[in-house]
Amino acid sequence: MVYWQLFVAFFRIGIFGFGGGPTMVPLFHTECVKKYKWVTDDDFADNLALGNALPGPIATKLAAYIGYRVKGWKGALVANIAVVMPVVLLMIGLLQVIYRYKDAPGVYGMIQAIGPVIAVMTGVMTWEFLQKGWQGASTKTGASISLALSVLALIILDLHPGLVVGIALLFSFAYTTWSIRKRKKKDNEEGAA
Numbered sequence: 001m002v003y004w005q006l007f008v009a010f011f012r013i014g015i016f017g018f019g020g021g022p023t024m025v026p027l028f029h030t031e032c033v034k035k036y037k038w039v040t041d042d043d044f045a046d047n048l049a050l051g052n053a054l055p056g057p058i059a060t061k062l063a064a065y066i067g068y069r070v071k072g073w074k075g076a077l078v079a080n081i082a083v084v085m086p087v088v089l090l091m092i093g094l095l096q097v098i099y100r101y102k103d104a105p106g107v108y109g110m111i112q113a114i115g116p117v118i119a120v121m122t123g124v125m126t127w128e129f130l131q132k133g134w135q136g137a138s139t140k141t142g143a144s145i146s147l148a149l150s151v152l153a154l155i156i157l158d159l160h161p162g163l164v165v166g167i168a169l170l171f172s173f174a175y176t177t178w179s180i181r182k183r184k185k186k187d188n189e190e191g192a193a
Contacts (some may be wrong), residue, residue, distance in 0.1 A: 010082035021058035
């Protein structure tokens with residue numbers, strides 16, 4: 001019975017969670033904390049914070065965590081299958097429609113129009129991230145070097161964007177760790193003096 005409750009709760013979250021992970025969080029809270037009381041408010045908040053710190057979609061991380069808390073690995077599997085099933089079924093249905101009518105003038109035009117729209121949206125998002133990153137940079141020299149190295153890696157060296165992001169994250173982690181240690185050492189020396 002508990003497996004069925006897990007499936008129904010997470011399937012319902014998957015159906016009504018339009019807009020992605022952040023819109024699903026209140027649904028998770030309602031189903032898992034208020035309705036079924038599988039986790040407490042504090043547990044839910046802690047897991048949400050941990051889930052946001054990890055890579056990947058929040059919906060599958062929350063489903064896996066709560067399913068595991070309720071029924072172990074089988075519960076995690078049931079919860080994850082249930083939360084992604086509505087999207088998978090809708091995508092399969094939509095692809096069937098697109099493939100059936102792909103040569104129809106209206107559908108062909110829509111498919112052809114998606115490419116430029118995605119390119120513009122990606123360009124706008126990149127520009128906004130660049131502006132925010134530039135404004136939040138502690139040193140403009142470091143930001144300029146990072147930007148130049150990223151462009152070099154992506155365009156000239158033709159590295160995969162995921163690899164460039166991973167390298168940037170590792171470098172940022174190493175630099176931040178070094179900077180914090182240096183600051184602590186300086187504070188300890190000043191405190192001892």
